[in-house]
Amino acid sequence: MTASSASAAGKPPPNALPRRDPAGMPALSIDGVSHSYGPRRALVDISFAVAPASFTALLGLNGAGKSTLFSLVTRLFGIQAGRIGIFGHDIHTAPGEALRLLGVVFQPRTLDLDLSVMQNLLYHAALHGIARADARLRGEEVLSRLGLADRAGSKVRDLSGGQMRRLEIARALLHRPRLLLLDEATVGLDVKARADIIGHVRQLVTEQGIGVLWATHLFDEISASDDLVVLHQGRVLAQGPVPHVIANAGADDIHAAFMRLTGAAGESGMAAP
Numbered sequence: 001m002t003a004s005s006a007s008a009a010g011k012p013p014p015n016a017l018p019r020r021d022p023a024g025m026p027a028l029s030i031d032g033v034s035h036s037y038g039p040r041r042a043l044v045d046i047s048f049a050v051a052p053a054s055f056t057a058l059l060g061l062n063g064a065g066k067s068t069l070f071s072l073v074t075r076l077f078g079i080q081a082g083r084i085g086i087f088g089h090d091i092h093t094a095p096g097e098a099l100r101l102l103g104v105v106f107q108p109r110t111l112d113l114d115l116s117v118m119q120n121l122l123y124h125a126a127l128h129g130i131a132r133a134d135a136r137l138r139g140e141e142v143l144s145r146l147g148l149a150d151r152a153g154s155k156v157r158d159l160s161g162g163q164m165r166r167l168e169i170a171r172a173l174l175h176r177p178r179l180l181l182l183d184e185a186t187v188g189l190d191v192k193a194r195a196d197i198i199g200h201v202r203q204l205v206t207e208q209g210i211g212v213l214w215a216t217h218l219f220d221e222i223s224a225s226d227d228l229v230v231l232h233q234g235r236v237l238a239q240g241p242v243p244h245v246i247a248n249a250g251a252d253d254i255h256a257a258f259m260r261l262t263g264a265a266g267e268s269g270m271a272a273p
Helices: 003-008 066-071 093-100 117-127 132-145 161-171 191-208 240-247 254-262
Strands: 029-039 038-051 053-059 081-086 102-105 177-181 211-216 225-231 235-239
Touching: 038 066, 038 081, 038 211, 038 225, 038 235, 053 191, 066 081, 066 093, 066 177, 066 211, 081 093, 093 102, 093 211, 102 161, 117 132, 132 161, 161 177, 161 191, 177 191, 191 211, 211 235, 225 240, 235 240, 235 254
Parallel strands: 053 211, 053 225, 102 177, 177 211
Antiparallel strands: 029 038, 029 081, 225 235
């Protein structure tokens, strides 16, 4: 089906942008971004947007370019081509304003195992210039919200894997960002811990209006109410509300849509519901 025939049938074209807020300002805008490691092209002219108060799933195989994109958004890597904006602030020309609005949970854990839960939060708060008294109050607030209030004095090494992930989310929320990025946040967790983490993050969207970009290779972490970006071999193959991506691919579910879009039937690394 062509883009024009899709529109005529009442379906958006395959590359329709996700929803935006009434003011038209995306929480995150990726415009024409490319990145290479020497001769290897990790990202090729990708563009999409994440709306405020929305959950956008970035779906792709391991090696699709998800972590490279996160490294660009967080300025761990310099932008080689294209533009990235956070609530209208260009991360290249106004990095301070942009990054103050951003919270991140990377795939590798970055907690200090020998410090307590609260000490990890206070250290992070100090890096953001938050006064200690205010930091402790914020720490108690986010720990309560994420079900860790009773572990504030525990050493991090004594937490379960799911509790460590919840602590990393709490830490990312400490400076009250409006956009939260999570890169394969449930890797290595059991089914219940995965469900708990996803539930907590979705609650942040509905209760606090935070925009979320959730990078994953697991189909069952994606809901029909989400926006979806399919990233494969460094290219965006489809984007938009999940039901529209599925319909435009001529498929019955996310798994089948992904396989049709990528021709990945023989590839490993993806998990069906």
